[in-house]
Amino acid sequence: MAQVSLHHVGKSFEGQKVVKGLDLVIPNGSFTVLVGPSGCGKSTTLRMIAGLENVTEGEIWIGEKKVNDVPPGKRDLAMVFQNYALYPTMSVFENIAFGLQNRGVPKQERKRLVAEIAEVVGLTPYLDRKPSQLSGGQRQRVALARAMVKKPQVFLMDEPLSNLDAKLRSQMRIELTSLHKQLGSTFIYVTHDQVEAMTMGDQIVVMNEGVIQQVASPISLYHDPENLFVAQFIGSPPMNIIHAQGTEAEHIGFRPEKVKLRSMAKEITSTAALKLEGRVITREILGSEVLYYLDTNRGRIIAKSSADEFIEEGILVELSVEEKDLYRFDKESGARVRHESIRLATGEQLGGIVS
């Protein structure tokens, strides 16, 4: 177990900066998820921690040791790759034992350790097989076993579930989180899937264009985003944003589940801060909930509501959101603006379709 710290870490490829001045502390024993869209620098960051990429600037510390110039094998970490990177010519046993062999672990001890790990991940019947004879899920387990058997201080995982089908992925998510609890090691996990990040991480690092946007727990990331990017990246469907127009200084955001829909025919008594009129374009029934896609004069809005009551497509409805559920973001920087008082709530100000 060890804390991993990044001090002003940067990386450039052929003069192009892909990671810019990262300052990040990954606490000992945490399950930290680096999440962001493709090309945001999350995998590069992970690879720099692993030692597979050189650091252009800054320092990386694992525990009490600066590791900038330490080769990957001596950083006391293990990595699970996106496509597993198993050794195709070796059997499952040899794959798991290879790291131990290189560390000079005696043969008998190697056998014992591999058997132990194989039991944990359910690979005992497959030890003699080659990776090509295994299913995707089994290969994933070999990759995990290979990492676990070394008992590293830090586990690095680079989108390890992206090659699995949806069912197996959700199963492996649970297995990985329980494995983390069991081992208590530091896990650093890279994904572009915010659902994976939210369900697995206890600390989430949202990245975009090589810069950290926010570091927080899943709950506070969802309820208290620091900026427009995080607000839109986290949550499925994403937060609705009403972009500032004309003299308006701020963009306004609200979560789809916070939108209240009301048929226009009914009398309006709501005291909501934001009111819009919209027409249901289409709807998606998710089971217990329904997603409504609505066209308003401030753009497309998604509303999520219980499936107890359906609104038909083509119907004109009133959308309302309470003040406490509104988020405001600076028009220029996209940074969150936190007001004490209500400023932007009337229909007129929103270009609105009045209540």
Added chain:
Amino acid sequence: MREPSAVAESSPVAVTQVQEQTRPWSETLRPYLYVAPALLFFALFFFYPIVYMIYLSFQDWTLLNLEEMEWVGLDNFSTLFSDPDFHLVLKNTLIYTFLTVFLGIAIAFFLALWLNRKAKIYGLVQGAIFSPHIISLVSVSMLWMWLMDPQYGLLNAMLESVGLPPSTWLADPGTALYSLVLVSVWKVVGYNTLIFIAGLQSIPQDIYESAALDRSPAWRTLYKITIPMLSPTIFFLLVINTISSFQVFDTIYIMTQGGPVNSTNMLVYYIYEQGMDFYNGGIASAASVVLLGLAGVLTLFHFLFLAKRVHYR
């Protein structure tokens, strides 16, 4: 009259069975017709010459008088195997093949490891190493004859310039065969290197990253990962290099004509000599059968014993 058709309509299974049983002969023949041109080509240009060569090896004949062929059974073979020159030829062929294949593959392997990098200079070196492969063997032979000339050659001049004794190269029975090996290795290395580089580039990079994280030392990564992953490439080169080395002719014909004292005489040149210079058509055919057999046995050996160790992805 209506009954049979009613049955057929109500029972599609029965219809299919009936159709299968009475499939017109033209349909049965059709696939054979499609492959017939290829089969004919193969039979005419590959199979027939081999069979005819085997037939000729049992005859006493010369190219000068094809009318007077005489069946002599295994006489040609017994003459061949009792000829000490033929023993030397076989020995030369085996030494030459072994050295050319072994050195050609080993040198190319290490060159490929060195050249498999992304920089302009490596691309240039790759091109330079490959260039002998596209030069005609006749030019290559002439070039090396000059390089290896004991008196005026560049190689001896170089040896002398660093204080080493000059070599006799092609002029001495003790060094001539190895000089030919040098020429053919020089010619084949570029091609082999290119094939190895292609093989190396198809190995996923993350396997090496995984090995680095597993603290694998460089020699073990080479032995446990690179070589097994390249086994299909090695196997391919082994088979084609063995066959082409067995068939060496041009360099011998131009550079040594089998000499001095038969020290560079090898199977194909021996066959040529017997057939064209000595007019022993029968002996030449028998030696060709031996060549075919040897190449066949070696290829079979490769497939039976080495193919098992090859890892195909």
